[in-house]
Amino acid sequence: MTTIKLHNTRTRTKEDFVPIDSDNVRMYVCGPTVYDRAHLGNARPVVVFDTLYRLLRHVYGADQVTYVRNFTDVDDKINATALARKQAGAEGSLEQLVQERSDETIGWYLHDMGALGALEPNAMPRATEYIAQMIEMIDGLIAKGHAYAAEGHVLFAVDSWKSGYGKLSGRSVDDMIAGARVEVAPYKKNPMDFVLWKPSTDELPGWDSPWGRGRPGWHIECSAMSYELLGASFDIHGGGNDLMFPHHENEIAQSCCAHPKGEFARVWLHNEMLQVEGKKMSKSLGNFFTVHDLLEQGVPGEVIRFVFLQTHYRKPMDWTEKKAREAEATLRKWRALTAGVEPAASAAPSVIEALADDLNTAGAIAELHRLAADGDAAALLASAQVLGLLGNDMGAWAEAMDLSTFAARLAEARAEAMQSKDFSEVDRLKSVFVAAGLEVRMSKEGVELVPAAGFDASKLEDV
Numbered sequence: 003m004t005t006i007k008l009h010n011t012r013t014r015t016k017e018d019f020v021p022i023d024s025d026n027v028r029m030y031v032c033g034p035t036v037y038d039r040a041h042l043g044n045a046r047p048v049v050v051f052d053t054l055y056r057l058l059r060h061v062y063g064a065d066q067v068t069y070v071r072n073f074t075d076v077d078d079k080i081n082a083t084a085l086a087r088k089q090a091g092a093e094g095s096l097e098q099l100v101q102e103r104s105d106e107t108i109g110w111y112l113h114d115m116g117a118l119g120a121l122e123p124n125a126m127p128r129a130t131e132y133i134a135q136m137i138e139m140i141d142g143l144i145a146k147g148h149a150y151a152a153e154g155h156v157l158f159a160v161d162s163w164k165s166g167y168g169k170l171s172g173r174s175v176d177d178m179i180a181g182a183r184v185e186v187a188p189y190k191k192n193p194m195d196f197v198l199w200k201p202s203t204d205e206l207p208g209w210d211s212p213w214g215r216g217r218p219g220w221h222i223e224c225s226a227m228s229y230e231l232l233g234a235s236f237d238i239h240g241g242g243n244d245l246m247f248p249h250h251e252n253e254i255a256q257s258c259c260a261h262p263k264g265e266f267a268r269v270w271l272h273n274e275m276l277q278v279e280g281k282k283m284s285k286s287l288g289n290f291f292t293v294h295d296l297l298e299q300g301v302p303g304e305v306i307r308f309v310f311l312q313t314h315y316r317k318p319m320d321w322t323e324k325k326a327r328e329a330e331a332t333l334r335k336w337r338a339l340t341a342g343v344e345p346a347a348s349a350a351p352s353v354i355e356a357l358a359d360d361l362n363t364a365g366a367i368a369e370l371h372r373l374a375a376d377g378d379a380a381a382l383l384a385s386a387q388v389l390g391l392l393g394n395d396m397g398a399w400a401e402a403m404d405l406s407t408f409a410a411r412l413a414e415a416r417a418e419a420m421q422s423k424d425f426s427e428v429d430r431l432k433s434v435f436v437a438a439g440l441e442v443r444m445s446k447e448g449v450e451l452v453p454a455a456g457f458d459a460s461k462l463e464d465v
């Protein structure tokens with residue numbers, strides 16, 4: 003069996019991955035807060051962990067992997083949108099409007115991530131469905147002396163677990179206090195203590211609890227849901243590296259103190275962030291866009307996925323238009339090469355080897371280029387599909403059309419022109435093909451037409 007190596011943030015080394023139970027490999031990834039469309043940066047962890055999920059399924063078996071990714075549907079931004087709708091005259095209670103906003107956003111999210119070829123995780127729990135489990139966990143933390151109630155809030159007492167807190171991100175509690183912009187509230191015993199439960203006003207969704215009507219803090223939901231769905235010890239926990247502190251640090255503190263016999267997550271994987279044309283994506287720079295925006299502009303989801311996979315997940319990823327154009331041209335070529343071909347029985351070992359080396363997707367793509375250059379269409383197809391590329395469901399944009407009749411027309415015109423010395427028809431055909439986005443290759447052997455980026459078949463209608 004292939005040995006997968008993964009870089010574990012917790013130990014800062016690349017380790018052989020040994021699952022707790024190879025019949026049920028378990029992975030948890032922090033999902034989105036569902037208040038709006040996912041921007042391009044939000045999609046990076048989705049593609050990274052989808053590729054890892056696919057690799058785990060390839061190595062251990064499709065039914066031997068459990069992938070859980072949550073939806074955070076308790077959030078002030080969702081509440082604000084719902085409240086604004088209510089004030090604008092929308093019908094229904096605030097709770098219903100909150101739910102409506104979450105449902106709408108989850109629908110968009112699943113559609114957009116599906117367009118990127120992301121498989122749906124085995125479970126996608128919503129925070130609002132696990133409030134009782136969160137309350138139970140918080141109650142247990144208080145009973146063990148790791149948390150305390152104050153003024154309607156419940157806080158995790160960082161001092162109760164000073165030995166463990168900060169290990170993942172490699173900081174001490176004292177450093178964190180010195181460096182962090184922490185909210186200093188009068189009811190906190192230590193400024194680093196973080197919220198497990200907070201009170202809700204009448205305009206906010208809330209649930210009854212031993213500490214009054216309120217709602218959970220963000221961190222506790224991942225601890226409660228991963229425990230319910232994956233147990234006290236599981237294999238892999240993933241997310242963007244912007245979540246390492248405080249979110250993941252707080253998840254670890256809660257879970258390890260609530261279930262001291264468990265290990266929580268053994269391997270921690272963090273992906274680097276995404277930039278656009280070399281700059282941080284931000285609304286003020288005008289380079290902020292959603293996955294939906296790109297899809298609407300006609301950038302195929304498969305192209306977005308391909309661009310993402312060209313960069314290793316632990317390196318910053320730079321989205322550029324140039325990369326998107328090149329990716330499109332490559333995928334068109336590969337789709338034309340593999341059209342009507344049955345995939346090989348298994349992926350090329352070199353591709354799996356690259357992926358198994360800490361998810362070296364760039365190396366795997368280099369291998370795909372090699373297979374394409376060798377003309378090994380069956381192996382290319384089987385291998386690309388492990389990376390979520392060249393699937394039947396994603397290729398509508400590149401529908402390979404039969405260009406041979408057009409190539410024959412041009413070859414014929416050339417043959418006639420050789421006799422008549424009148425090349426006007428040859429030139430006319432060439433310019434129509436180029437305008438349609440085809441690369442025209444003419445040699446002694448014949449004529450070849452290759453779709454390039456931006457190929458538009460409708461422009462061939464008047465030929």
Ligand SMILES: [Zn+2]
Nearest residue numbers: 032224249253
């Ligand atoms: Zn989380």
